[in-house]
Amino acid sequence: MTGIQEIVPVEVGNLIGKVEEFRDGDYRLVQINCSKVGDVYEINYSFDKDYVFRNLRITVTADTEIPSISGMYWGAFIYENEMHDLFGIQVKGMNIDFKGHLFTTAVKFPFSIASSTLTKDEKP
Amino acid sequence: MIRVAYFEMTKTAIKTLLSTPATILYPAQPAKKTALSRGHVTIDESRCISCGTCQRKCPSQAIVVSKEAKTWQIDRLRCVVCNSCVDTCPVKCLFMDTQYSSPVIARSVEVIAITYVKPVKPEKKDEASA
Amino acid sequence: MTKQIIVPFGPQHPVLPEPIHLDLVLEDERVVDAIPSIGYIHRGFEKLVEKREYPEYVYIAERTCGICSFIHGATYCQGIEQIMNLDVPERAQYLRVIWSEYSRMHSHLLWMGLFADSFGFENLFMNAFRIRERILDVMEQTTGGRVIQGSCKIGGVRRDISNEKLDEMHRDLDSIEREIRDLTTVFLQDDSIKHRLRNVGRLSKEDAYHLGASGPTARGSGVAIDLRKTGYGAYGKLSFQLVTDSCGDCYGRCAVRAKELFTSIDLIRQATQKIPDGPIDIKVTGVPNGEFFARAEQPRGELVHYIKGNGTKFLVRSRIRTPTLTNIPPLVRMLQGCELADVPVIVLSIDPCISCTER
Numbered sequence: 001m002t003g004i005q006e007i008v009p010v011e012v013g014n015l016i017g018k019v020e021e022f023r024d025g026d027y028r029l030v031q032i033n034c035s036k037v038g039d040v041y042e043i044n045y046s047f048d049k050d051y052v053f054r055n056l057r058i059t060v061t062a063d064t065e066i067p068s069i070s071g072m073y074w075g076a077f078i079y080e081n082e083m084h085d086l087f088g089i090q091v092k093g094m095n096i097d098f099k100g101h102l103f104t105t106a107v108k109f110p111f112s113i114a115s116s117t118l119t120k121d122e123k124p
Numbered sequence: 125m126i127r128v129a130y131f132e133m134t135k136t137a138i139k140t141l142l143s144t145p146a147t148i149l150y151p152a153q154p155a156k157k158t159a160l161s162r163g164h165v166t167i168d169e170s171r172c173i174s175c176g177t178c179q180r181k182c183p184s185q186a187i188v189v190s191k192e193a194k195t196w197q198i199d200r201l202r203c204v205v206c207n208s209c210v211d212t213c214p215v216k217c218l219f220m221d222t223q224y225s226s227p228v229i230a231r232s233v234e235v236i237a238i239t240y241v242k243p244v245k246p247e248k249k250d251e252a253s254a
Numbered sequence: 255m256t257k258q259i260i261v262p263f264g265p266q267h268p269v270l271p272e273p274i275h276l277d278l279v280l281e282d283e284r285v286v287d288a289i290p291s292i293g294y295i296h297r298g299f300e301k302l303v304e305k306r307e308y309p310e311y312v313y314i315a316e317r318t319c320g321i322c323s324f325i326h327g328a329t330y331c332q333g334i335e336q337i338m339n340l341d342v343p344e345r346a347q348y349l350r351v352i353w354s355e356y357s358r359m360h361s362h363l364l365w366m367g368l369f370a371d372s373f374g375f376e377n378l379f380m381n382a383f384r385i386r387e388r389i390l391d392v393m394e395q396t397t398g399g400r401v402i403q404g405s406c407k408i409g410g411v412r413r414d415i416s417n418e419k420l421d422e423m424h425r426d427l428d429s430i431e432r433e434i435r436d437l438t439t440v441f442l443q444d445d446s447i448k449h450r451l452r453n454v455g456r457l458s459k460e461d462a463y464h465l466g467a468s469g470p471t472a473r474g475s476g477v478a479i480d481l482r483k484t485g486y487g488a489y490g491k492l493s494f495q496l497v498t499d500s501c502g503d504c505y506g507r508c509a510v511r512a513k514e515l516f517t518s519i520d521l522i523r524q525a526t527q528k529i530p531d532g533p534i535d536i537k538v539t540g541v542p543n544g545e546f547f548a549r550a551e552q553p554r555g556e557l558v559h560y561i562k563g564n565g566t567k568f569l570v571r572s573r574i575r576t577p578t579l580t581n582i583p584p585l586v587r588m589l590q591g592c593e594l595a596d597v598p599v600i601v602l603s604i605d606p607c608i609s610c611t612e613r
Contacts, residue, residue, distance in 0.1 A: 031580070073464065
């Protein structure tokens, strides 16, 4: 369909370096995505230039703090705040920090691992 | 060159003023429907074999089939008329009607009794086995 | 230093089709900053994917949005078909393109009506909706639903369109095109509308690229990105021109959408003539195991469906990233420095579809 989709796993410490390479290569940020796989969270950063699609992937646990890439991509704040509001992932250094108020839901961090074991009437 | 114009809308406004209205006086006139329009689900109760496929395939869990009590019930307010049950019924006893179900003032479930009687198989003759 | 006051915009506002909240920081009548806040229509779709089997999830993916619903269903099917390596028949791909382009036309006409309403031109609003009715009639005659089509399934489409009906659709496009031409002439040439739209909500080309704008918001600033050029589905066999505008203000975005209506009409004409005969679906067995990013071009921009399966009937993760979510940072940048009376026009010019954004 749209060719090969490359997914490169990186360490949390190397994330900023790799994102800077994309920034210098004039890639635009497509999305930041978080999935819950068992006990860990997988976070995908997707970049695109001239319809070539490349991804970086980091795997973190619930209490890891990840650095924000909003210094290089100003528009990343919306994805990082959404990730924090839905999954409870701590992101350090966002340029616009909503402190949990971007997405107002009845249950705090509804998609996180801790909330997925709740029954219908329990509150976290 | 950019053409600056005033009152461009006059032509369309006069045309619509002099022609018939585009709206229908609903509910005095009936809503326009086509042959394929999805309105509500109906069942032919003499053909349903209570297999429960429609209940499993319904994305909004609107259908409940009870094999022991021989009933088929549907919650009209939950049904999203997606046509999934009509497509997957193995004996084709469900049909999609074109008129939408009328508004109600209380939530209720429509229960239909199934009148299917399994046909009795004729006894196997012994001459089949040599 | 002048005093700053905060004025809330939304979630209830006559101009908004769906609820979004913006806190506008004002100095006198000039907006200095805007702080968005969403979450009024969060329905938890991504949690529901773990409870519904993957073929039934098509119906739910379609109901993410009421305006752009067909393309959500088609993109989800595309993602699953790539993971399971299914070969969709050609006739089904052409039918999907035809319905997608009708869907794009009705969405743009709806937007033009709302946009005209936002600067007070009610007659134009009603006329745009009158033309839109003709397109919804075609959708209802061929699929059974006006806004929720329900005609995509994994492996193809559920309903066929007969060749006579395709010829009839091809002939009707002429009269639809004449009416749309009258409508877009008013939008693009009328002096009073230009007065409201020129130099309002400027977004430069570099900002549009680096902040991640997509769709007409980016094309209105001169960034030439259109996912249909990657050739998914049957788009690889049809030819069309990308529409861009270099001004970057509200007038530019309106002009891009108006001209895209004609591109869509041209694509439907090509597709109804080139469509081959053949089957419309294939049998699907097995379960998806793997992950894929399915990308498509919605009327509002670039849509990304990330799907991950692990070999059971229920998917592990389905993430929908809609174009409005990525157009919110450019919106915040556009609002800085504008007048308070221009805020509704600017918010509508990115075409906010908040129910997609919050799934």
